[in-house]
Amino acid sequence: MTAGYGEGPAVLEGLDLELTGTGLVWLVGPNGRGKSTFVELASGYLRPRVGTVDVFGVPAHLPTARDRRRVCRSRVALFPQMTVRDHLAFGSLARAVPRDDALARAERLGLGPWLDSRAGTLSTGTARKAWIALCTVGAADLLLLDEPFDGLDADSRAALTEEIATWARDALVLLVSHTAPTGSAAARRLSLDPEELPA
Numbered sequence: 001m002t003a004g005y006g007e008g009p010a011v012l013e014g015l016d017l018e019l020t021g022t023g024l025v026w027l028v029g030p031n032g033r034g035k036s037t038f039v040e041l042a043s044g045y046l047r048p049r050v051g052t053v054d055v056f057g058v059p060a061h062l063p064t065a066r067d068r069r070r071v072c073r074s075r076v077a078l079f080p081q082m083t084v085r086d087h088l089a090f091g092s093l094a095r096a097v098p099r100d101d102a103l104a105r106a107e108r109l110g111l112g113p114w115l116d117s118r119a120g121t122l123s124t125g126t127a128r129k130a131w132i133a134l135c136t137v138g139a140a141d142l143l144l145l146d147e148p149f150d151g152l153d154a155d156s157r158a159a160l161t162e163e164i165a166t167w168a169r170d171a172l173v174l175l176v177s178h179t180a181p182t183g184s185a186a187a188r189r190l191s192l193d194p195e196e197l198p199a
């Protein structure tokens with residue numbers, strides 16, 4: 001599989017990879033190596049130039065793949081005028097799941113005091129937590145988390161680490177992070193360096 005943007009050079013070239021099972025996969029590589037591009041491919045947003053990207057046996061861009069996947073991109077994108085609670089209600093409605101689960105996760109991530117704050121007024125770390133809570137609403141078989149720890153304080157990092165461990169028991173969690181994951185979920189390390197890729 002080869003992928004890139006527009007007319008630009010290939011970002012990922014000749015990548016041949018299969019991820020199976022459940023658990024935590026820690027995707028590593030230097031700045032610009034293509035980790036977020038990998039996430040965009042698995043999210044179905046970016047189509048490969050050559051080859052295919054399948055999620056659970058179907059092309060990544062198809063709705064059947066979308067239903068089983070959650071994507072939390074590194075760039076937070078919230079509606080400034082909507083509260084955190086509004087976002088979670090919206091996300092739960094869109095996924096047809098009870099909003100109580102999303103609210104409970106938000107509480108565990110430390111968002112309790114901010115549920116009725118407008119997103120545009122949140123601090124960087126709090127906005128990130130709201131973004132994570134929104135992007136991970138409901139149950140999924142695949143979670144793609146791109147730098148979710150950015151801007152989080154120690155307590156929030158610990159809380160998110162616990163959430164990731166819980167997800168990883170039943171789902172495949174792909175984590176892009178420049179720092180090694182800690183906590184109870186044992187991570188499989190996956191490097192995008194050609195020399196390090198599994199044969």
Ligand SMILES: Nc1ncnc2c1ncn2[C@@H]1O[C@H](COP(=O)(O)OP(=O)(O)OP(=O)(O)O)[C@@H](O)[C@H]1O
Binds near residue numbers: 031034037038
């Ligand atoms: N939307 C885009 N349009 C054009 N080029 C892009 C786009 N997004 C990423 N790129 C290019 O793709 C290459 C890989 O970027 P990518 O964001 O995937 O790397 P990364 O490994 O996630 O880096 P970082 O550790 O800095 O987050 C870079 O050369 C980047 O400039």
